Amino acid sequence: MKIGILGLGLIGGSLGYDLRSQGYHVLGVTRRRSTCERAIALGIVDAASVDMNLLATAEVVFICTPIALIIPQLQQLMNYLPLTTVITDVGSVKTPIVQAIAPLWKNFVGGHPMAGTTDSGVEAAQRDLFLNKPYVLTPDATTPQTAISVLEKIVRSLGANLYFCSPQEHDQAVSLISHLPVMVSAALIASAMNETDPQVLQLAQNLASSGFRDTSRVGGGNPELGVMMAQYNRQALLSSLQQYRQNIDELTNLIQQENWAALELKLQSTAQARPNFVE
Numbered sequence: 001m002k003i004g005i006l007g008l009g010l011i012g013g014s015l016g017y018d019l020r021s022q023g024y025h026v027l028g029v030t031r032r033r034s035t036c037e038r039a040i041a042l043g044i045v046d047a048a049s050v051d052m053n054l055l056a057t058a059e060v061v062f063i064c065t066p067i068a069l070i071i072p073q074l075q076q077l078m079n080y081l082p083l084t085t086v087i088t089d090v091g092s093v094k095t096p097i098v099q100a101i102a103p104l105w106k107n108f109v110g111g112h113p114m115a116g117t118t119d120s121g122v123e124a125a126q127r128d129l130f131l132n133k134p135y136v137l138t139p140d141a142t143t144p145q146t147a148i149s150v151l152e153k154i155v156r157s158l159g160a161n162l163y164f165c166s167p168q169e170h171d172q173a174v175s176l177i178s179h180l181p182v183m184v185s186a187a188l189i190a191s192a193m194n195e196t197d198p199q200v201l202q203l204a205q206n207l208a209s210s211g212f213r214d215t216s217r218v219g220g221g222n223p224e225l226g227v228m229m230a231q232y233n234r235q236a237l238l239s240s241l242q243q244y245r246q247n248i249d250e251l252t253n254l255i256q257q258e259n260w261a262a263l264e265l266k267l268q269s270t271a272q273a274r275p276n277f278v279e
Contacts, residue, residue: 001024002058002059002060003019003025003060004028004058005019005029006030006061006065006077007063008044008045009064009121010116010119010125011116011129012062012064013042013044014126015090017044017125017126017129019157020044027055028048028054029052033050035121044122044125052077052080055077055080056081058085060085060087061081062089062090064089068232071100074087074089086150087101088111089101090111090112091112092179095233098138106142106147107146108143109151110138110140111138112170115129130158130160131160132160135155135158135163136163138170140167174233175237175239177277179237181219182218182221183219185219188215192212250266
């Protein structure tokens with residue numbers, strides 16, 4: 001089977017590595033010729049081009065561009081593919097993408113691999129990035145079962161943990177565990193930087209260790225990606241931020257009231273709940 005990848009960054013490049021290792025013939029398209037050459041040299045793809053026509057023979061195409069480019073790239077890609085081609089994307093927001101593309105392309109299945117790093121570009125691609133990681137597919141009522149089955153087989157070949165849900169359910173869940181943490185983490189960094197005493201600020205920077213590193217990691221990532229999360233998943237993210245604000249207000253009140261017993265109960269509750277989200 002020939003599989004096309006449009007966009008050879010971290011996700012697209014990592015897909016290329018793993019799909020080739022499973023015996024698929026991988027075709028890559030990207031904007032820069034230098035990236036094409038590098039992807040071939042690294043063994044990410046069998047062939048690469050800046051011309052979408054390369055993907056005309058692909059049976060499945062993964063669109064691995066930033067969120068804002070997925071729909072316009074699909075509209076261009078349609079001119080080169082037979083109607084039987086299965087198309088999917090890897091965007092972290094699904095509702096606006098599925099709503100826009102499903103009427104345009106029958107064999108489209110929204111997708112989101114929940115894997116990645118803070119690095120970007122073809123050089124950041126790595127093998128086994130998706131192994132034992134969640135991979136969500138978000139078909140709607142019009143999605144053909146044949147297209148879903150094709151993608152299910154491919155995703156399982158990556159060693160990923162496959163989940164199915166509606167685009168709306170995906171966006172609500174991801175706003176809580178992915179998009180909200182980016183904003184919370186960014187606010188943490190901003191709060192620390194707001195310290196007006198330069199000596200205290202410098203001391204804080206010198207003393208920052210694993211706790212600050214872990215909680216600030218996603219807030220120190222790609223700003224463009226953070227903006228796109230907020231722009232394309234706006235309503236769900238606003239709802240999650242409101243829930244977070246209510247919890248911050250509750251903690252603030254408990255500390256102001258010196259209600260240490262209630263604070264301990266709250267922290268016991270969160271400590272018990274955390275394993276339900278992370279191992």
